[in-house]
Structure formats: C-alpha cells, structure tokens
Amino acid sequence: MNYPTGIKKSHNQIINYSHRGMTLEDDINETNSYYRDKDLAYIYKKPTPIKVTKVDFRKDRTSTIKEAFYMEPSTTDYNGIYKGYYIDFEAKETKNKTSFPLANIHKHQLKHLENITKHGGIGFIIVRFSVLNKTYLLKAEDLFSFTKDNDRKSIPLTFFESKGYLIKEKYRPRLDYLNVVDDFLEVKNG
Amino acid sequence: MNYPTGIKKSHNQIINYSHRGMTLEDDINETNSYYRDKDLAYIYKKPTPIKVTKVDFRKDRTSTIKEAFYMEPSTTDYNGIYKGYYIDFEAKETKNKTSFPLANIHKHQLKHLENITKHGGIGFIIVRFSVLNKTYLLKAEDLFSFTKDNDRKSIPLTFFESKGYLIKEKYRPRLDYLNVVDDFLEVKNG
Numbered sequence: 177m178n179y180p181t182g183i184k185k186s187h188n189q190i191i192n193y194s195h196r197g198m199t200l201e202d203d204i205n206e207t208n209s210y211y212r213d214k215d216l217a218y219i220y221k222k223p224t225p226i227k228v229t230k231v232d233f234r235k236d237r238t239s240t241i242k243e244a245f246y247m248e249p250s251t252t253d254y255n256g257i258y259k260g261y262y263i264d265f266e267a268k269e270t271k272n273k274t275s276f277p278l279a280n281i282h283k284h285q286l287k288h289l290e291n292i293t294k295h296g297g298i299g300f301i302i303v304r305f306s307v308l309n310k311t312y313l314l315k316a317e318d319l320f321s322f323t324k325d326n327d328r329k330s331i332p333l334t335f336f337e338s339k340g341y342l343i344k345e346k347y348r349p350r351l352d353y354l355n356v357v358d359d360f361l362e363v364k365n366g
Numbered sequence: 367m368n369y370p371t372g373i374k375k376s377h378n379q380i381i382n383y384s385h386r387g388m389t390l391e392d393d394i395n396e397t398n399s400y401y402r403d404k405d406l407a408y409i410y411k412k413p414t415p416i417k418v419t420k421v422d423f424r425k426d427r428t429s430t431i432k433e434a435f436y437m438e439p440s441t442t443d444y445n446g447i448y449k450g451y452y453i454d455f456e457a458k459e460t461k462n463k464t465s466f467p468l469a470n471i472h473k474h475q476l477k478h479l480e481n482i483t484k485h486g487g488i489g490f491i492i493v494r495f496s497v498l499n500k501t502y503l504l505k506a507e508d509l510f511s512f513t514k515d516n517d518r519k520s521i522p523l524t525f526f527e528s529k530g531y532l533i534k535e536k537y538r539p540r541l542d543y544l545n546v547v548d549d550f551l552e553v554k555n556g
Contacts, residue, residue, distance in 0.1 A: 243431065257485050
C-alpha cells in the first residue's frame with residue numbers, strides 16, 4: 177500500500193488527516209485514482225491548456241517546447257463518468273473564513289456547468305475553506321439559485337452550510353465526494 | 367457567418383467539401399463548436415498534456431514557459447455530454463488505403479474506452495481514411511470484438527465498411543457524427 181509522502185502509519189498511530197499540507201487538487205486526484213482502481217468511476221482532471229509558440233522538433237518524440245503560455249480554461253477542470261452519469265465539476269480552495277469569492281470561478285465555467293446540468297449531467301463545485309479545514313460540495317443548481325438571486329461577489333459560508341454537502345476527509349479515498357453524489361442521485365431517482 | 371479559411375460561398379456556388387485541406391481535428395472542433403452554438407451537445411477536445419519544467423513567473427498572469435515536454439495522453443482526446451449520455455472518443459487519420467493501423471491508438475486509450483462503455487457511457491473511435499476521403503465512426507464494442515478475436519495489428523477497411531458508420535461530410539456541421547450516435551441510441555432505447 178502506498179502512503180502519501182511524509183506520512184507513516186502503524187496500527188497504533190492516530191493520523192491527523194486535516195493538516196497534511198496536501199492541496200485540494202492532490203486530494204481529488206488521489207480520490208479519482210482510487211475510484212479508477214476500484215472500477216467505481218472514471219473521472220480525470222483535464223490537462224492545463226497551454227499555447228505553444230516555439231518548439232525544437234525532433235524525430236524521436238522528444239521535442240522540447242522552448243516557449244509557451246498558460247491559457248484560460250474554457251471548461252471546468254474535472255469530468256468523467258459515474259454510474260452512467262456524466263459528471264463535471266470545478267474545485268477551488270479559499271483562505272477566506274466566512275465566504276467564497278466568486279472571482280475564483282470564471283463566468284464561462286459557470287455557463288459551462290449550467291449547460292451540463294441542462295443536458296442531464298451532474299455538475300457541481302467543490303470548495304475547500306482551507307483555514308477552517310472544511311470541504312463542501314455545492315450542486316450547480318444551488319450555485320445558480322444563489323447567483324441568480326444575489327448580486328454578491330461571494331457566497332457566504334452559511335450558504336454552503338445550509339445548501340452544500342460537507343465532504344468527510346478520510347484516509348482512502350481522501351475526499352469521497354461520490355458518496356455525496358450518491359445522496360442526491362437517490363433523491364433524483366427515488 | 368464565419369466561413370472556414372480559404373472558402374468563399376455564394377448562393378450559386380457549389381463547394382467541394384472533400385478537399386479543403388482541413389484536418390480531421392479541425393473538422394471535429396468545428397462540429398463540436400456547432401453543436402454548442404445550437405445547444406445540442408457539449409463535447410470538447412481535451413488540452414494536450416504538457417509537462418512544464420521551467421517557467422519565468424510574473425505576477426501579472428503572463429508567466430512564460432521556457433521549457434516543457436509533450437506527455438502521452440492518459441485518456442482519449444474528446445469527451446462531453448449529449449442527451450444525458452457521457453460521450454467519449456478518439457479520432458485518427460490514416461493515409462493507408464486498406465486498413466487502419468492499431469498502433470495509432472495507445473493501449474491505455476483502448477482500456478479507457480472499455481471502462482467508459484462498461485459504465486454506461488458511449489465510446490467510439492472516428493477514423494478518417496484521408497486518401498479515400500471517407501470517415502467512419504466505429505463503436506467501442508465493435509472495436510473490442512475485433513481486437514479480442516484478432517491478433518492483427520490493423521483493422522481492415524472492410525471491417526469499417528461492415529461494422530462502422532460512414533459519417534457524411536457537409537457544410538455545417540462538417541462532420542455530423544452525432545447523427546450516427548442517434549442511430550445507435552435509437553437501437554439502444556427503442
């Protein structure tokens with residue numbers, strides 16, 4: 177079994193999962209990898225879009241990119257399939273203790289999540305309040321009900337507490353967000 | 367209305383769609399863009415995975431990447447949602463006139479398509495025989511029935527002719543592959 181870097185485990189040892197210095201992206205990538213290993217879901221992070229402007233071409237597939245620039249992503253970072261459903265989400269961390277600044281999510285990413293939801297997909301955001309060490313899943317529908325009713329530039333923590341789902345952090349998978357998705361699939365189908 | 371580069375159109379003009387020098391990727395990107403404009407489907411090409419090794423960081427979001435390398439993709443190039451279904455495919459061109467060399471698709475991409483199909487998604491490959499100017503959609507299930515029964519390193523054109531679906535090329539969208547997907551969704555649901 178592989179343990180995350182820097183963590184040793186014995187049967188009598190209690191591990192504090194909350195302060196491992198792992199980023200939200202690390203946690204989600206590890207969780208998605210766990211889901212794939214267990215043949216539960218196939219959800220991947222999309223590569224960062226990069227515009228390549230200069231390349232040293234070589235025939236042996238080892239071309240070196242000499243100049244390139246980061247581009248703004250046109251969609252969300254994660255998508256894939258779970259129980260036949262199309263899954264699509266964006267994940268963000270904030271150091272803010274009382275609200276999540278909406279500037280963290282691009283307008284076209286919100287539009288993308290809206291399109292996905294309209295076409296029968298399951299869209300959401302995962303937001304970690306890193307100082308509070310709390311990670312919430314907020315369904316796209318609830319996100320839009322907030323943005324449509326409010327001119328506010330941030331979503332208060334209280335909104336996540338009332339409408340979002342707190343994702344439990346554990347050892348493996350680190351951030352079992354599909355457990356939460358199961359909850360609202362049950363409501364949808366039941 | 368925007369016309370593809372190098373093509374002018376008038377009402378009396380007949381356009382030869384077959385020799386525009388557009389790549390398969392261009393055609394699929396334009397088609398996906400058409401589907402989005404018409405609110406029919408949200409299918410995107412994933413960015414090319416690139417490993418960045420040197421960056422000139424700047425605060426104003428204009429960091430320049432000074433050294434980077436192309437990585438092997440872990441999944442297929444295209445995915446998204448259509449009529450609530452998770453769609454996933456790989457697209458390849460070949461200059462070969464009689465068969466499609468399987469070396470064009472990585473083993474882990476085939477495995478990925480198999481996982482997707484098993485979990486209720488719609489997986490396929492789009493293969494263009496560029497010299498013949500014919501583009502086929504082959505369902506993942508048929509692709510696997512071929513690879514499981516054969517040790518061959520290529521799929522003969524005749525297999526595409528019997529099991530695949532010929533995609534009609536037209537003006538807009540250039541390569542209406544969802545028209546073909548509709549055909550087998552009908553079989554699935556009807």
